[in-house]
Amino acid sequence: MTAMLTDRYGLSISTASDAAREAYIAGCDGVLAAGAGDKARLRRAVEADPGFALAHAALARALFLMADVAGAREAAAKARALAAAATPREQSHVEALCLAIEGKPVEALAATRAHLAEHPRDAMVAAPATGVFGLIGFSGRQEREPEQVQFLETLRPHLAEDWWFQSVYAFALEEVGRLDEARDLIERSMAANPGNAHGAHIKAHVLYEQGEDRAALDYLDAWLPDYPREGLMHCHISWHIAMFALTLGDAARAWRIYQAQVRPGGAWGPALNVATDAPSFLWRAELAGEPHEAEAWQAVHGYTQKSFPRAGVAFVDVHRALAAVAAGDSETLARIVAELEERAASGRSPAGEVVPQLARGLAAYGRGDWPGAVAELEAALAGTVRIGGSRAQRDLIRNTLIAAYIKAGRAPAARKLVAAQKPERRPSVPVAGFA
Numbered sequence: 001m002t003a004m005l006t007d008r009y010g011l012s013i014s015t016a017s018d019a020a021r022e023a024y025i026a027g028c029d030g031v032l033a034a035g036a037g038d039k040a041r042l043r044r045a046v047e048a049d050p051g052f053a054l055a056h057a058a059l060a061r062a063l064f065l066m067a068d069v070a071g072a073r074e075a076a077a078k079a080r081a082l083a084a085a086a087t088p089r090e091q092s093h094v095e096a097l098c099l100a101i102e103g104k105p106v107e108a109l110a111a112t113r114a115h116l117a118e119h120p121r122d123a124m125v126a127a128p129a130t131g132v133f134g135l136i137g138f139s140g141r142q143e144r145e146p147e148q149v150q151f152l153e154t155l156r157p158h159l160a161e162d163w164w165f166q167s168v169y170a171f172a173l174e175e176v177g178r179l180d181e182a183r184d185l186i187e188r189s190m191a192a193n194p195g196n197a198h199g200a201h202i203k204a205h206v207l208y209e210q211g212e213d214r215a216a217l218d219y220l221d222a223w224l225p226d227y228p229r230e231g232l233m234h235c236h237i238s239w240h241i242a243m244f245a246l247t248l249g250d251a252a253r254a255w256r257i258y259q260a261q262v263r264p265g266g267a268w269g270p271a272l273n274v275a276t277d278a279p280s281f282l283w284r285a286e287l288a289g290e291p292h293e294a295e296a297w298q299a300v301h302g303y304t305q306k307s308f309p310r311a312g313v314a315f316v317d318v319h320r321a322l323a324a325v326a327a328g329d330s331e332t333l334a335r336i337v338a339e340l341e342e343r344a345a346s347g348r349s350p351a352g353e354v355v356p357q358l359a360r361g362l363a364a365y366g367r368g369d370w371p372g373a374v375a376e377l378e379a380a381l382a383g384t385v386r387i388g389g390s391r392a393q394r395d396l397i398r399n400t401l402i403a404a405y406i407k408a409g410r411a412p413a414a415r416k417l418v419a420a421q422k423p424e425r426r427p428s429v430p431v432a433g434f435a
Helices: 018-033 038-048 053-065 069-083 088-101 105-118 123-129 144-153 163-175 179-192 197-209 213-226 234-247 251-261 271-287 294-307 314-327 330-345 354-366 370-381 391-407 411-419
Strands: none
Touching: 018 038, 018 053, 018 123, 018 163, 018 197, 038 053, 053 069, 053 088, 053 123, 069 088, 088 105, 088 123, 105 123, 123 163, 144 163, 163 179, 163 197, 179 197, 197 213, 197 234, 197 391, 213 234, 234 251, 234 271, 251 271, 271 294, 271 314, 271 391, 294 314, 314 330, 314 354, 330 354, 354 370, 354 391, 370 391, 391 411
């Protein structure tokens, strides 16, 4: 009997084609590293062996990450049909990946956990549950950050020396404040695969948390030029560069990066990234003392409403509200708040009441109601973790509260808020009037 071929993790795969195997491995590594060209490689795998179920599932994942939901679901359906003739592991692999693509995150996470209990080296199945936008990151649970660490701890005995695992584990550790461990891991990961875009992004997060804005900017400036603009992470890494430049006092450069690589119509990015990074930059620029850019806000507001006309993803919903506030669209803002309140009251929002609470707090800030903004944002701050996203991204809320304190004549409360954060967190506070 001919031995089955295996993937990079030593797992058997149901294809007899060496060409399909090589293209599949390269494509999967591209997905895990957010590398440009992953879809082309996976399409070559499918062409080399049209009956290769895992290649279709990996292609579905790649398409889904690039926001081609229709294409992803078509590829997922093909994978499901072909998996009937594959091994039990491959059937379970396809099931876990396809459930997430089919819009069933709770079922997908349960299937992922069950699969990894049997096959803990299956990185492609583990990947959708990692990161701040993953199945755990967007679960809406208050304890999702330690849950992410625990999820990865179970895989560590099997994947500790793998560059992909080291990068996602570093991110999870960074988010719970274990910064020295995270920095060591991400350095090891990037040494093994310097082109890992997720890893470059994660290293920037670690440096941000340690207050090393200049080191972070220098690192990304050196890393990004070799990464294609069509890469999954180009827009978001550019957002980080713009934010570091703003924090370091180079507002002119921050605006150039925003215009060329972050705003709607700039560098390509999935709608979720554009609809959150663009309003985040504009809002945080104003917090840092930059003037209100009405035209830019109108463009961002129009983009967020067109891309996400209804509530459903808490992290996006907060930024939709933010854009409506800054654009002065009180009618749309009222509709968003009402929709968020209804979802929370009916139990349809995993993140619960914190989402409309944040929207109300941002609305109060926008109309200059500093006591109202303080009251809502103070009440929501501890629960903001439930909306998803990283600590760096959620600092938008903390910094808005700091600005509200200052505008309300309560500078000591702003200083107390910063002093009260966990001692391992040392991010800069680019808020005008805060010293």
